[in-house]
Amino acid sequence: MMLVERYQPAMLRVALMYVSTRAVAEDVVQDAWVGVLKGLDGFEGRSSLRTWIFRILVNTAKTRGQREARSIPFSSVWTADPDAEPSVESGRFLPPGHPASGRWAEPPVGWESTPEERLLSKETLAEVSRAIDALPPNQREVIRMHDVLGWPSADVRNALDISETNQRVLLHRARAKVRRALEGYLGAERERKA
Amino acid sequence: MNCIQLVELVTDYLEGSMPAEQRARFDEHIAGCDGCTTYLEQFRITIRLTGMLSEEQIAPDARETMLGVFRDWRTSP
Numbered sequence: 054m055m056l057v058e059r060y061q062p063a064m065l066r067v068a069l070m071y072v073s074t075r076a077v078a079e080d081v082v083q084d085a086w087v088g089v090l091k092g093l094d095g096f097e098g099r100s101s102l103r104t105w106i107f108r109i110l111v112n113t114a115k116t117r118g119q120r121e122a123r124s125i126p127f128s129s130v131w132t133a134d135p136d137a138e139p140s141v142e143s144g145r146f147l148p149p150g151h152p153a154s155g156r157w158a159e160p161p162v163g164w165e166s167t168p169e170e171r172l173l174s175k176e177t178l179a180e181v182s183r184a185i186d187a188l189p190p191n192q193r194e195v196i197r198m199h200d201v202l203g204w205p206s207a208d209v210r211n212a213l214d215i216s217e218t219n220q221r222v223l224l225h226r227a228r229a230k231v232r233r234a235l236e237g238y239l240g241a242e243r244e245r246k247a
Numbered sequence: 248m249n250c251i252q253l254v255e256l257v258t259d260y261l262e263g264s265m266p267a268e269q270r271a272r273f274d275e276h277i278a279g280c281d282g283c284t285t286y287l288e289q290f291r292i293t294i295r296l297t298g299m300l301s302e303e304q305i306a307p308d309a310r311e312t313m314l315g316v317f318r319d320w321r322t323s324p
Contacts, residue, residue, distance in 0.1 A: 139251075139254075139255070140254045140255055140257075141251075141254050141286075143251070146250060146251045154249075155249035155250060155251040155252065156249055156250045156251075156280075156282075157250045157280075157282035157283070160250075160281065160282025160285060160286075161282065161285045161286050161289055162285070163285045163288065163289075164288075164289060164292060172292070172296075173296070173299070177296065178296060178299060178300060181293075181296050181297055181300060182300055185297070185300075196297065200294055200297040200298055201297055201298065201300050203298065206262065217264075221258055221259060221262060221264060224258055224262075225255070225257065225258035225259070228257075228258060228290060228293055228294060228297075229254070229257075229290075231293050231296075231297060232289050232290055232293040235289070235292075235293060235296070236289065
């Protein structure tokens, strides 16, 4: 009983990463618990119980999410080629052949001129949220677990069954894209004011 | 290390998962580069903003449903 109380809120948040509505997410969590109960006899204790429960949950939620065919743009799943998406557009650096090749040609403009209350406003957060929604699914799940829910890296890679390196790469790509979205958003706003 | 390399290493740097020698080179570059200093700062702000996204609150009725599942399970033969 305590186990349910303890994990339920976190499980629901994770389920909501994969399915579109709260009702379906609740359903997924329930199915996951059933899976946990069914599998309990076979649980060998090779991972912690918590890790094991969340793995079952993630798998249950993924399956349901796929069945729902929820807004996973086909292209975004298949553009995971690391070389195809640098953190910053290569055009913003001095090109090969230039004496200072690889240094900034167009460095980022600091956000100090944006007032704190603007930076932390609901509108800016909505932009962050939109940027995260637009990420490829694997990047989205890592940044949500790590940076939104605040899970330690070890918990994220255990729940998703990915390597430490892979987890860090996905997290970095996700953060880099959110930063780019913010840069575009705050920059456009600066220009409107100017 | 130049700027185009540094921007790919920021998460490694912030998560503390960087070999000491690479970290020293990262610090050295940052010390002399305004563009990368700004980039690092923006990355920190991005992480902070992401952490401010509201977490879903669990609805009481959902928890009740769950506890029901367990009750049924425990009382089933």
